[in-house]
Amino acid sequence: MAVRVQETGFDPGAELNAFTAAASGAGAVVSFTGVVRDLDTGGLDRMEIEHYPGMTESAIAKIEAEAVRRWRLADSLVIHRYGALAAGETIMMVATAAPHRADAFQAAEFLMDYLKSRAPFWKKEVTADGAAWVAARDADEDALSRW
Amino acid sequence: MAVRVQETGFDPGAELNAFTAAASGAGAVVSFTGVVRDLDTGGLDRMEIEHYPGMTESAIAKIEAEAVRRWRLADSLVIHRYGALAAGETIMMVATAAPHRADAFQAAEFLMDYLKSRAPFWKKEVTADGAAWVAARDADEDALSRW
Amino acid sequence: MIDVLYFAWVRERIGLPRERVETGAATVAELVEELRAREDRYAAAFADLSALRVAVDQELADFDASLDGAREVAFFPPMTGG
Amino acid sequence: MIDVLYFAWVRERIGLPRERVETGAATVAELVEELRAREDRYAAAFADLSALRVAVDQELADFDASLDGAREVAFFPPMTGG
Numbered sequence: 310m311a312v313r314v315q316e317t318g319f320d321p322g323a324e325l326n327a328f329t330a331a332a333s334g335a336g337a338v339v340s341f342t343g344v345v346r347d348l349d350t351g352g353l354d355r356m357e358i359e360h361y362p363g364m365t366e367s368a369i370a371k372i373e374a375e376a377v378r379r380w381r382l383a384d385s386l387v388i389h390r391y392g393a394l395a396a397g398e399t400i401m402m403v404a405t406a407a408p409h410r411a412d413a414f415q416a417a418e419f420l421m422d423y424l425k426s427r428a429p430f431w432k433k434e435v436t437a438d439g440a441a442w443v444a445a446r447d448a449d450e451d452a453l454s455r456w
Numbered sequence: 457m458a459v460r461v462q463e464t465g466f467d468p469g470a471e472l473n474a475f476t477a478a479a480s481g482a483g484a485v486v487s488f489t490g491v492v493r494d495l496d497t498g499g500l501d502r503m504e505i506e507h508y509p510g511m512t513e514s515a516i517a518k519i520e521a522e523a524v525r526r527w528r529l530a531d532s533l534v535i536h537r538y539g540a541l542a543a544g545e546t547i548m549m550v551a552t553a554a555p556h557r558a559d560a561f562q563a564a565e566f567l568m569d570y571l572k573s574r575a576p577f578w579k580k581e582v583t584a585d586g587a588a589w590v591a592a593r594d595a596d597e598d599a600l601s602r603w
Numbered sequence: 604m605i606d607v608l609y610f611a612w613v614r615e616r617i618g619l620p621r622e623r624v625e626t627g628a629a630t631v632a633e634l635v636e637e638l639r640a641r642e643d644r645y646a647a648a649f650a651d652l653s654a655l656r657v658a659v660d661q662e663l664a665d666f667d668a669s670l671d672g673a674r675e676v677a678f679f680p681p682m683t684g685g
Numbered sequence: 686m687i688d689v690l691y692f693a694w695v696r697e698r699i700g701l702p703r704e705r706v707e708t709g710a711a712t713v714a715e716l717v718e719e720l721r722a723r724e725d726r727y728a729a730a731f732a733d734l735s736a737l738r739v740a741v742d743q744e745l746a747d748f749d750a751s752l753d754g755a756r757e758v759a760f761f762p763p764m765t766g767g
Contacts, residue, residue: 320473321469321472323469324469325489326467326468329489329546333544334493334494335491336491336493337488337491338488338489339489339564340489341486343483343485343557343685344476344483344484346482346483347481359610361610361658361677361679363661368661399476401684401685408493410490410568410767411599414488414565414568417486421557421561425682425683425685426681427682427684428682428684428685429610429677430683430684430685431679431682442611442612442680444681444683445680445681445683449683450681452558506692506696508692508740508743508759511740511744511759515743536766548766557685568767571766572766574745574764575767576692576740576761576764576766577765577766578692578693578762578765589694589765590765591763592763592764596767597763
């Protein structure tokens, strides 16, 4: 189990390989990578991600501990950036390793659903015309009800 | 959409990064990596993977086309090895890219479930004491019923 | 004395990220009432509590949560991580 | 004439990966009966059809599938990819 909350970028491929190498005995590794998307209308200058230092790390650690309790996992990893990111940059990554694929997939989806709505991050989209906070989606809140 | 069936090894991290870079506009990338596990009792000398050249590629292409039909995907990738592999080596990888994470996750799980039971590969575990074909698991066949 | 933190548009509306507040409020809701009464910018930030979330000592909480022994309260909109 | 392919333990029991077979079989099941009658190793390989899968021209098929126009039939155990 590891949590990293950082402003600097990271290399998802290198992280995936290091995670897989360390999770010895796990046959199944699932990763999720979140990438900054441009607006549907184009013109995103940057995405600014604000977070709550201290609570962010502890909230994610709690989410990971819950995943470990629910599924048979060999290991898990969450990396989440804050600060200013351009379109195409990697925002965050989740990885799970398990003896069987169903555990790895479900734990990764669970971690993502909780990160979306329960980890203290807030996204703001900045364009030449101004800035707007990204609104929470009802679908993200609803996604929690399945767990 | 891409399918690669090959005897040589590959670098999952490098594949993930190249896939993500090519899937422009997708905010969500999911990967699954399958790794050769040692036997519970230890002592795996190698895993031998046999396949049906020609049918393997067309069967996987059909599975991918079905995934693209069912979910909103920006891209998908399947790499699967055959031949002799040692414990810890990567057998195969699936990656999906989509505007939204639910599509990426579901399509990756769908691809995995179908690869397990509908792509013509057969695994044999070889130890110092002999060799045994891996039996298909009922759970893998059952997993198809949810799609 | 309690540390009160604001994030995202709550921070922007109130105009500062954190402040120390002298309060006798027993619950989060009572603290909100005190803040609302201060100035328009607070009243604007706390106009619709259904659009706000709260954490007490870095744990998500309800507006009726007790502040007994609490050192830090944070107000923010629904989170948008991932 | 039809190409018949064997994989995994079916290949091992029969002792070869593929062969050309002169047959008038109208269905996969009829072809299986012809093969079974050949030698013990075929009878052993085809003893329990529920443990076998079949593909006609590289598409999964049933044992009652027609061989009309088929060029290639493959027999193998349930697949274990992934």
